[in-house]
Amino acid sequence: MATRHNLPLQERIPIKNTFQRVSSLLILTLLFSLLLYRLTSLHSHGPIWLIAFLCESWFTFIWVLYMNGKWNPVKHKTYPERLLKRSDIDLPAVDMFVTTADPKLEPPIITANTVLSLLAVEYPAHKLACYVSDDGGSPITFYSLLEASKFAKLWVPFCKKYNVRLRAPFVYFSSEPQASQALSQEFMDDWRHMKNKYEEFSRRIDDAASHYMDDELADFSNIERGNHPSLIKVIGENKQGLEDGIPHLVYVAREKRPKHPHHYKAGAMNVLARVSGVMTNAPFMLNVDCDMFANNPEVILHGMCLLFGFDNEASSGFVQAPQQFYGALKDDPFGNQLVVLQGITGPGIGGIQGPFYAGTGCFHRRKILYGSTPGLAGVSKHDELSNKEPQRIYGDSRELFESASQMTSGKIRETSCSNNLSSSVGVAKRVASCTYEFNTCWGNQIGWAYGSMTEDVLTGLRIHSMGWKSVYLILDPPAFLGSAPTGGPASLTQHKRWSTGLLEVLLSRSSPMVATFTKQLKFRMCLAYLIVLVWPLRSIGELCYALLPAYCLLANTSFMPKASEPVFVIPLALFLISNIHSLIEYFQCGLSVQACWNNQRMHRIFAMTSWLFGLLGVLLKILGLSETIFEVTRKDQQSDTNDTDKDPGRFTFDNSPMFISGTAVLLVNLVALAVGLLRLYRTVEGGPSPGLGEFVCSVWVVFSFWPFVRGLVGRGSHGIPWPVILKAAVLVSLFIQFCGLEWVH
Numbered sequence: 035m036a037t038r039h040n041l042p043l044q045e046r047i048p049i050k051n052t053f054q055r056v057s058s059l060l061i062l063t064l065l066f067s068l069l070l071y072r073l074t075s076l077h078s079h080g081p082i083w084l085i086a087f088l089c090e091s092w093f094t095f096i097w098v099l100y101m102n103g104k105w106n107p108v109k110h111k112t113y114p115e116r117l118l119k120r121s122d123i124d125l126p127a128v129d130m131f132v133t134t135a136d137p138k139l140e141p142p143i144i145t146a147n148t149v150l151s152l153l154a155v156e157y158p159a160h161k162l163a164c165y166v167s168d169d170g171g172s173p174i175t176f177y178s179l180l181e182a183s184k185f186a187k188l189w190v191p192f193c194k195k196y197n198v199r200l201r202a203p204f205v206y207f208s209s210e211p212q213a214s215q216a217l218s219q220e221f222m223d224d225w226r227h228m229k230n231k232y233e234e235f236s237r238r239i240d241d242a243a244s245h246y247m248d249d250e251l252a253d254f255s256n257i258e259r260g261n262h263p264s265l266i267k268v269i270g271e272n273k274q275g276l277e278d279g280i281p282h283l284v285y286v287a288r289e290k291r292p293k294h295p296h297h298y299k300a301g302a303m304n305v306l307a308r309v310s311g312v313m314t315n316a317p318f319m320l321n322v323d324c325d326m327f328a329n330n331p332e333v334i335l336h337g338m339c340l341l342f343g344f345d346n347e348a349s350s351g352f353v354q355a356p357q358q359f360y361g362a363l364k365d366d367p368f369g370n371q372l373v374v375l376q377g378i379t380g381p382g383i384g385g386i387q388g389p390f391y392a393g394t395g396c397f398h399r400r401k402i403l404y405g406s407t408p409g410l411a412g413v414s415k416h417d418e419l420s421n422k423e424p425q426r427i428y429g430d431s432r433e434l435f436e437s438a439s440q441m442t443s444g445k446i447r448e449t450s451c452s453n454n455l456s457s458s459v460g461v462a463k464r465v466a467s468c469t470y471e472f473n474t475c476w477g478n479q480i481g482w483a484y485g486s487m488t489e490d491v492l493t494g495l496r497i498h499s500m501g502w503k504s505v506y507l508i509l510d511p512p513a514f515l516g517s518a519p520t521g522g523p524a525s526l527t528q529h530k531r532w533s534t535g536l537l538e539v540l541l542s543r544s545s546p547m548v549a550t551f552t553k554q555l556k557f558r559m560c561l562a563y564l565i566v567l568v569w570p571l572r573s574i575g576e577l578c579y580a581l582l583p584a585y586c587l588l589a590n591t592s593f594m595p596k597a598s599e600p601v602f603v604i605p606l607a608l609f610l611i612s613n614i615h616s617l618i619e620y621f622q623c624g625l626s627v628q629a630c631w632n633n634q635r636m637h638r639i640f641a642m643t644s645w646l647f648g649l650l651g652v653l654l655k656i657l658g659l660s661e662t663i664f665e666v667t668r669k670d671q672q673s674d675t676n677d678t679d680k681d682p683g684r685f686t687f688d689n690s691p692m693f694i695s696g697t698a699v700l701l702v703n704l705v706a707l708a709v710g711l712l713r714l715y716r717t718v719e720g721g722p723s724p725g726l727g728e729f730v731c732s733v734w735v736v737f738s739f740w741p742f743v744r745g746l747v748g749r750g751s752h753g754i755p756w757p758v759i760l761k762a763a764v765l766v767s768l769f770i771q772f773c774g775l776e777w778v779h
């Protein structure tokens with residue numbers, strides 16, 4: 035029995051979902067009835083019914099994937115106060131990684147705030163080190179971190195003295211202090227002082243361009259973004275190993291050469307793993323994107339509860355916090371806040387083998403990234419790795435493979451960071467060079483995996499395939515908060531990159547379909563992965579189904595049963611019940627009807643634009659015609675967008691070809707509806723002419739593309755550019771030709 039000092043650090047709580055299960059079974063039954071009806075009446079209808087049947091079979095398959103994913107939701111409650119009382123657990127060291135890539139799209143002040151929030155977390159400072167990877171090799175980013183390191187000397191003690199809850203200063207100072215605190219004169223004086231200091235600090239970063247030529251920045255002069263040696267700078271060092279000091283802060287810009295592939299974020303993460311490996315070598319790593327600040331100061335303690343809270347460490351290979359967003363637009367107009375996906379499907383997958391790795395807000399065990407498989411003593415390694423020379427695995431830095439061997443053999447468990455970072459800068463530069471990985475296992479069997487734009491999903495999948503589980507860390511207040519892209523182009527580009535990456539995973543050697551038979555990936559987990567991995571393929575089904583009603587209205591035929599037939603009730607019930615079902619999920623997550631609708635329509639829009647282009651991108655890559663690239667998402671500080679844009683939730687457009695397909699789908703349905711309505715006045719009896727079903731479906735598509743309807747009449751960035759409309763119109767006229775438009779029989 036647990037003694038008072040040995041109380042469990044976490045509690046697994048199954049979430050009741052009987053209602054969910056019943057209604058999803060009901061929907062499944064309706065889907066099967068529809069399929070049965072199609073099959074039995076296929077002979078009396080043309081190819082249109084066959085297409086409808088194929089689409090609906092596909093939708094049924096997707097539904098089964100979701101049902102599997104949501105069937106056994108669980109959550110974990112964590113008890114950090116118990117962790118602090120445990121005498122048998124010495125808090126381990128944690129290396130914290132931040133990645134940034136482009137000072138224009140990712141303003142350095144945002145990265146600096148994320149870093150400050152991490153330096154100020156509630157955790158012994160001598161056990162923490164923060165490494166920032168700058169793929170932009172930008173002097174302004176570096177300068178901002180220098181300034182952040184100075185500012186941290188004021189900010190960290192202030193946060194700890196007053197137990198500040200929001201430790202990213204830009205959020206903290208965006209509101210006035212709480213009334214209870216405002217009563218204290220001392221606090222108010224400190225607060226004002228701090229606020230002034232923060233304002234000075236951010237002004238200095240704004241003016242940074244003029245500081246280019248400072249001594250400290252000399253190394254950056256003449257730097258070309260994609261062509262420079264590795265730059266590693268120890269910005270802040272906790273030399274005395276003070277528990278209440280400021281954690282180490284290290285700037286890393288890996289070597290970049292135009293001819294060497296750098297593997298985008300995965301490459302950056304591997305460099306961080308190696309650089310930290312030769313500097314502090316903490317057994318745990320926390321990684322966040324540059325915009326994802328620590329919003330809950332106890333986040334590392336909570337994470338540790340899950341890393342140490344199970345009898346067997348195989349139960350928590352990694353600990354992932356959901357991606358949540360600050361200053362998120364009301365009702366999620368761009369459908370990218372992922373609330374329901376993470377709030378309902380996330381805990382569901384948590385009940386199978388654990389959440390996917392989402393690339394940010396995740397605690398990793400270093401040894402797993404070095405290839406350790408779950409074993410009792412944690413000594414076993416990947417079969418393919420166990421008989422390789424360490425140089426062939428980790429590369430030829432003796433310092434690195436010694437530190438890695440110690441890690442994988444479980445011999446040491448570092449509990450505090452080394453105090454002499456500066457002496458290892460030389461070695462660190464070497465392991466950050468672009469040739470270091472040649473003939474090693476980096477990116478393949480060890481480290482962050484190469485070969486996908488969603489390196490996170492691929493890397494997590496490999497970890498699950500090794501037999502590790504993962505745990506979802508859901509905290510209130512949320513563990514981390516980041517910025518969700520706003521505007522049409524940025525949102526669609528992000529989804530295009532994701533769907534490209536997900537298809538790359540599906541088609542890779544590590545595909546879950548293979549791993550479930552050859553490795554330790556559970557079959558139900560394979561199905562769970564498919565929920566996201568088939569996104570790009572879903573574009574085909576969605577596109578066909580959105581064109582079916584238009585085709586029928588134009589070609590004067592039907593793909594739905596007539597409203598007068600009794601079977602009409604099947605699609606009708608499906609339509610109603612599935613919408614109510616998802617509405618209830620949105621309510622359960624505390625969202626509104628409007629948010630539900632916004633997400634539904636964005637789902638249609640993503641499918642027929644981003645996912646479609648993701649699919650095309652991968653096809654072109656397979657054909658060897660082009661490479662997939664990582665397009666970084668623009669991050670804005672909310673206050674900026676509010677000033678310039680009165681209606682930030684309104685969809686914006688640019689000349690991206692992705693808008694052509696979306697516009698074409700909309701135009702086709704608009705034309706089809708017009709034709710269908712006109713024809714109503716000239717109806718000829720008999721024949722399979724379109725009916726209520728086709729009209730409703732077509733109207734539904736138009737509503738789903740409402741942002742595009744507004745785009746047709748909007749101006750500036752709110753309007754769809756003419757070239758896009760013209761190209762879409764060409765596609766539409768081809769489609770109308772194909773339908774063999776019939777006015778009257």
Ligand SMILES: O=c1ccn([C@@H]2O[C@H](COP(=O)(O)OP(=O)(O)O[C@H]3O[C@H](CO)[C@@H](O)[C@H](O)[C@H]3O)[C@@H](O)[C@H]2O)c(=O)[nH]1
Pocket residue numbers: 133134135136140167169297298299302322323324325392393394487488489490528531532535664665666667668
């Ligand atoms: O060459 C690159 C490209 C990107 N990044 C960093 O990768 C992170 C994610 O990029 P972002 O543009 O914000 O993409 P998102 O779509 O918002 O990111 C999600 O999806 C990515 C995979 O596509 C994951 O890597 C991220 O962790 C996850 O938050 C950022 O910190 C970038 O600085 C690099 O370090 N090097």
Ligand SMILES: [Mn+2]
Pocket residue numbers: 323325516517667
């Ligand atoms: Mn991001």
